[in-house]
Amino acid sequence: MRTALVIGTGLIGTSAALALAGRGVRVHLVDHDAAQARTAAALGAGTDEAPEGPVDLAVVAVPPAHTAAALAEAMKAGRARGYLDVASVKGGPRRELERLGVDLSAYIGTHPMSGKETSGPLAATADLFEGRPWVLTPTPGTDTEVLNLALELVALCRAVPVVMDADAHDRAVALVSHTPQLVSSLVAARLEAADDTAVRLCGQGIRDVTRIAASDPRMWVDILAANPGPVADVLAEVAADLDETVRALRALHTGDATERRGAARGVEGVLRRGNAGRARVPGKHGAAPAAYETVAVLISDQPGELARIFADAGRIGVNIEDVRIEHATGQQAGVVQLMVEPAAAQVLGAALRERGWALRP
Known part of the structure; x- marks a missing residue:
């Protein structure tokens, strides 16, 4: 070409x-x-x-x-x-x-x-x-x-x-791309009218779930309008799970002992199915996701701090497989979560402490 x-x-x-x-x-x-x-x-x-x-x-x-x-x-x-x-x-x-x-x-x-x-x-x-x-x-x-x-x-x-195949692709992206966009937006929409005190409690979990809710609505209306049937099918399955989960939570709140035990099993079943589905998401290089351990390091919001921590990890000889940054609300600081191979976690943690880094349990 x-x-x-x-x-x-x-x-x-x-x-x-x-x-x-x-x-x-x-x-x-x-x-x-x-x-x-x-x-x-x-x-x-x-x-x-x-x-x-x-x-x-x-x-x-x-x-x-x-x-x-x-x-x-x-x-x-x-x-x-x-x-x-x-x-x-x-x-x-x-x-x-x-x-x-x-x-x-x-x-x-x-x-x-x-x-x-x-x-x-x-x-x-x-x-x-x-x-x-x-x-x-x-x-x-x-x-x-x-x-x-x-x-x-x-x-x-x-x-x-x-x-x-083209239609198989459209069913696949309805599941792994288009429905997640809508679900992320639906969760983020709960924050619009939420009390300021509740919003100040937002942590990494809500940031992860709502990250793609920042996408351009006009662009997504075009995408969803071009694939409405497969997306509606997946959302219907999600809605069925939500209905069952709502009923189970109501039973946990108002049911008798037997109803509460059944409801707890229902909620646990949804969570375990989520574990099983998440385990199928490809990890690095498309392979099965690896079970990494996390080394959490307190970090100040100063220029060069991230580069310094990565440089220290490199000198130790530990490969950082993934990283997350969680900012502390109202502070010029945060926590860097370094995901590494399990065998390297203890070595990395000890070496970072020696270099003056404060680790969070």
Whole structure:
């Protein structure tokens, strides 16, 4: 691939353009908002000048509701040898293209499973897709050259290709992406009218659950409107569990001894099913999640403190597998939770104490 056209310079389009441009591909940028395309170009994602002729690959990175129309327009104009989109739903755009009578041999639907709660070109990074799954949904009619171009794009973005059926993909993302967004927003909505005293008690748990609730509502309305059936199916199952859990909690509050014992078993069952489901979430490098131990270190909110603690861990020879930061309410301090292999936890804790760090039990 030597040339590419990115249509839509939001977070995903600009991030893909940055990755391609950084690896020597000449990238042309276009957006319905010319200022946004200029911003992406200024960030080094390519040029907002139109290509002189057809490019090797056109990447359509517009909202799902506009994906099929943008693809059809580009394909009818002959703007590239191959075309793909990065919309978060796949079945709908493909069927719409079929209704529009477009030759689908030059097209492949794709979806990079990566993003942020922030949007726009200024949020883009060239490493956004590194190590992340990138779904490809070829059909029997997809041209081999187009599939190879898509695989080259995934490789240049350092993502991991995953081949799926389009409708199977849509059911999968309803479960692992679209429903979690709604559930996160529903929990966060409880905070809107909450008493200030309650909100001041927010800790890492509520921050984790509500992080993606900061996402752009307009963007998510577009995504959910393109995949409503599968999302509704998953939400219905969640609602059934919620109804049962509410009844169990009511029984714990007002029931007799026998009812309370049954209710407790019901609540425990939901929690254990949650344990089992969480254990299936892939960990590092896509493998089964490892059982790390946590070393909690008190840290001041001063420049360079995080770098110093990571440097100390490196000198000790301990690899930090994951990290969380919990800020202390109303204080210029917090707790850094360092996740390490169980065998390294005691060594790391002792060495950090020797270097003057205060550890929290």
